Amino acid sequence: MANGGPEIEQLIQLLARLPGLGPRSARRAVLQLIKKKEQLMIPLSAALDRAVVAVRSCEVCGNVDTISPCTICSDPRRGESGMLIVVEDVADLWALERAGVGAVRYHVLGGVLSPLDGVGPQDISINELIARAPEFSEIVLAVNATVEGQTTAHYITDRLAGSDIKVTRLAHGVPVGGELDYLDEGTLSQALKARTLI
Amino acid sequence: MANGGPEIEQLIQLLARLPGLGPRSARRAVLQLIKKKEQLMIPLSAALDRAVVAVRSCEVCGNVDTISPCTICSDPRRGESGMLIVVEDVADLWALERAGVGAVRYHVLGGVLSPLDGVGPQDISINELIARAPEFSEIVLAVNATVEGQTTAHYITDRLAGSDIKVTRLAHGVPVGGELDYLDEGTLSQALKARTLI
The missing domain is CATH 1.10.8.420 (RecR Domain 1)
Structure with missing residues (x-):
């Protein structure tokens, strides 16, 4: 041709x-x-x-930036909240930043545990997370609501057991603007359980 | 952000x-x-x-290439057929080349006549086409089957009237692999008119 x-x-x-x-x-x-x-x-x-x-990877959190530690890790105001949000991927970090979640820090795992694919705790940055964890008062596990994501969340929670760090996860519920008719049963039943006063 | x-x-x-x-x-x-x-x-x-x-534009036909005249215009075998295919856009030239239409030459108009958008004969390379035309025995107007495409085809045909160059257009008909049910009436009636012996 x-x-x-x-x-x-x-x-x-x-x-x-x-x-x-x-x-x-x-x-x-x-x-x-x-x-x-x-x-x-x-x-x-x-x-x-x-x-x-x-462009390089942040040596602290795994974000991509042109400086390392990245803009987020270098910002002292971000440390004040004491909150560390754990995500699977840089794309998730960017999504949370777009949502304007406030002055928080992040930790990018770079994947999720997946025994079937041979991905163990050594293959993603879980040890680095455990090492950073004592700097924070709350760790939010913002991993995807998939089987692998939830397995990873359980594993991290187990590793942090015994410390006095609060470990939380994102709420399940109806997406803003979403129609009930199109939602799966699991989400609907979680949304009903976690209902709030208007 | x-x-x-x-x-x-x-x-x-x-x-x-x-x-x-x-x-x-x-x-x-x-x-x-x-x-x-x-x-x-x-x-x-x-x-x-x-x-x-x-990358540059071919000074002869308007194709994009790394040489000018482009690979197609520089290939002497391509001139033997005496056929010049006129297309609106380089993308159309590439599509015809992928279809393997044979040893032909091309002329890229770089658009179509569109009085409503203020595109006249001076704005696309019609004069260049008329100047090249005498080198060829047949000119195939492979413009899109839109109103503007057909207007452009008529205009070029008028400009070439009086010369002994054969001016043709692509056949209308059923796309290969297409289902009759999904075709518009215009295409179907053209396909029936132009039916061929099996």
């Missing part, structure tokens, strides 16, 4: 590996990049160059 | 401008890039750098 030389072909193949883009949409994206060379392709190329150099 | 410094935020905003990616999927894409720094982010950064330098 003779469209556009190896540079273009390689760009298509690399973009197609991004989540949300397949080979067809990667081709459309590359055409868009070529059409908007000045406004899009050159800035994106420069932004990627900068990111390659600058 | 304190997630990840301006380098990461800027990368998200630029990726979100690609077709097929919104702000949410751009964020997921950036996280993927950061996670797979060696296998994905660095190669993509390098590929974009190379593309910025190398």
